[in-house]
Amino acid sequence: MKGAKRIRDDFVQSVKLILAKRVNFRCSICDVQTTGPKTGTSNKDFSIGKAAHIKAAAPGGPRYDPNQSPEKRASIENGLWACATCADIIDRDADAYSVEELLRLKHEAEQLARDRVGRNPETALQTQSEIRRAINVFCRREAARQERLDPRFKVAVHMGESGTIYEISAKEPVETRLVIGTQGKESEFLALHDFFDYGGNHVSDSVDIRMEGSPLFPSENIKRFRLSTQPRSVTITAILNEETTTPLFVEFTGNATQGSKGFRFKGSAFDGMMTAITTADYDGGRPDFAFTFNLEGWAKKPAKRLPYFARLQQIMQSLASPVQIRIQCTHNGIELDVGKGFVDGGEHFRFLRIFLNEIDELRQLDDFFGLDLTLPTDLTDVIRDRGDISELLAMVNIDKSGEREIRLRMISIDSEEQLKTMIANQAAVDIRINYQLNLSILGKNYGPFDVDVICPAATVHSVGPSLIEAGKPANLAMIAADGHHWIAQVVNAKEHSKRRSNS
Ligand SMILES: [Zn+2]
Known part of the structure; x- marks a missing residue:
């Protein structure tokens, strides 16, 4: 009909025949044979096969592509041989059968047909990939067969280690009944209750459970039963x-x-x-x-x-x-x-x-001494190997702690007269106490560091009945004057880090 408006870009007969032959007249989705001899005849055949469109033949159809030319739409590249049921399913459930998925199935079916040419069906499965492909075909065929039993459900079939796994999900609200037998364990019953109360996942092994409400639900014993709600x-x-x-x-x-x-x-x-x-x-x-x-x-x-x-x-x-x-x-x-x-x-x-506090302390030391510490691979080492650093931290944080008094024991005194005067006068003076430190943290040694603890105005006191004598030890307390406080600083921090980066 020249000039008439073409509505559908259908396949011509020759295209259909080649599509069918390329998969040996088997359904590309479920692998069933699609032709046979018509009963009671000696010269006629019948077919349940269809040349299905990958991208729909007409606007509004599944996977329709308006940019596809009519020629391409009716070409063999846009076709797929399928049984009547599968041809129907791929159009009704277009979301599950995308263009890419159909092209993949078509390719797989053609490969299978190629492998089967000239081969005895019994010895056809020889390589791992052939077996894998055969299992995939079986699973797909089984899924399609199940869906035909109750189209309210989407069925996916997988091959698990201990047998076939059926994944059944309702496409619409479906009323079902779960029957729990008297062999069920109390804990099982509680777990099921919890599942129905709050959803999630529930897995039961060898359970006394039966589901009713669809021909899809098996009547025999189920080995493993998993219920899940959509997260x-x-x-x-x-x-x-x-x-x-x-x-x-x-x-x-x-x-x-x-x-x-x-x-x-x-x-x-x-x-x-x-x-x-x-x-x-x-x-x-x-x-x-x-x-x-x-x-x-x-x-x-x-x-x-x-x-x-x-x-x-x-x-x-x-x-x-x-x-x-x-x-x-x-x-x-x-x-x-x-x-x-x-x-x-x-x-x-x-x-x-405790762990976070330890890390916090390490970070304070890291910051104060410029150590560039790296945490160990095993974090439990942080608590085990960091050593006793509480005294060190007290010194580092002396300005934050607000501690006004520092006690120390001087091993020997060089200028005892000067010290005696300071104690006697109780006049606040500028005091700088220098410590030499070597650190060992997380199995590594750092230092030596020169740390000064400084207060611009502090008084010196003698602790206990000790005499200030040259060459003799003395116990002293240094107290920051009102309005003053101690601070600690690393004198050679820069030199130290320079030394390390050079080495
Ligand atoms: Zn089929």
Whole structure:
């Protein structure tokens, strides 16, 4: 009909025949044979095969491509040989059968047909890849067969180590019944209850469970049974100490599952260094909230550049005693209050709190002495090998501590007259105490360092009934005058780091 408006770009007969022959008249999706002799005849055949369009033949059809030319649309490249059922399924479930997926299936079916040419079917499976391909074909055929039993479900079939795995998901709300036999264990029953209350994943092995409501559900014993609900991506904000002047906001991103009673969330913050699991009821009941920390990411990192150190230490400190927590949930831009509760990490995080304090102290030393410390591969070494540094830290932080008095024992005195005058007069003078230090931290030696502890105005006192005599030891206390304080500084820090970078 010249001039008539062409609506469909159908395949011509010769294209259909070549498509069919290229896969030996087998369905490219499920591998069934599509032709046979017509019963009661000696010269006729029948076919359940169809030349299906990969990109639809007409606008509005599945995978239709408006930019495709009519010639290309009707060409053999745009076709795929399939049985009537599969041809129907790939069009009705176009999301599951993309253009790429269909091209892959077509290619695979043609390869299989090529391998089978001239081969006895019994000896056809010889190589690993042939076996793998045959299994894939079986799984696909089985999935298609199952879906035909109940089109309300999408079925995926896999070959597992202990047998065939059927993954059945409802395309629409479907009413089903789960029957638990009397052989079921109490713990199993509770776990199932929990699944229905809050969703998630539930796996049972050798269970006394049966499902009713679809011909898809097996009636015989199931070896392994897994139920799961669709997770949704959700952001949860945990607000600690909300009613104080320093509330802490921690945002977790992750997935939530829902059940009939409430939902369960698992998500992480600070690039996975902190994880939260929470279960909350829809009625706003007291939520259950649990944190875990994974600080492994700090291994082998420079002490001065530990990701999220300050934030995590802040959180850890506020968890040292029972703390109020409010949980807010954001999903699709909607904010929802999940509930309020208390978390008490006092005992639970004791070790982690000690660990963070140790690292904090190492960082202070690192900063003060310019050590460029790197944390060890095994972070537990931090607590084991850092040595006793509390006295050192007290000196380093003497300005922050506000300590006004320094006590020291002088081994020998050179100018006893001058010292005697200072003690007798009690006049505030400029005092500088010099220490020579060698440090050993995390198995490495640093130093020597010259550290000065300085106060511009301090008085000197004799401690105990000691006499100030040349060449004799003396116990002294040096006290900062009112309005003054001590500071500590490394005299040779620059020289020291220069020396190290040269070596
Ligand atoms: Zn088929």
